[in-house]
Amino acid sequence: MPKFEQLYPGEKRGFTSDEARHYLGIGKSKFFDLLNSGRLKARRAGGRLLFLRNDLDDYLDRLPVRRVGAHAKATRPARP
Numbered sequence: 001m002p003k004f005e006q007l008y009p010g011e012k013r014g015f016t017s018d019e020a021r022h023y024l025g026i027g028k029s030k031f032f033d034l035l036n037s038g039r040l041k042a043r044r045a046g047g048r049l050l051f052l053r054n055d056l057d058d059y060l061d062r063l064p065v066r067r068v069g070a071h072a073k074a075t076r077p078a079r080p
């Protein structure tokens with residue numbers, strides 16, 4: 001049987017810890033640091049943690065913007 005991602009690419013809403021980490025492009029240590037500090041949201045489904053695509057995208061959207069150039073400094077997006 002084909003995996004959900006093969007049937008409906010881009011439509012998956014809930015991710016396991018490993019899937020969420022790969023989606024964000026970060027390692028295990030950084031991922032669990034973000035989770036334990038509350039900067040990354042998780043939902044509990046029984047004994048399992050689930051990460052919603054919207055929450056992962058919100059985290060990515062809050063990351064500082066880095067300009068390319070010799071004297072560029074990181075800037076944080078304005079908070080709503």
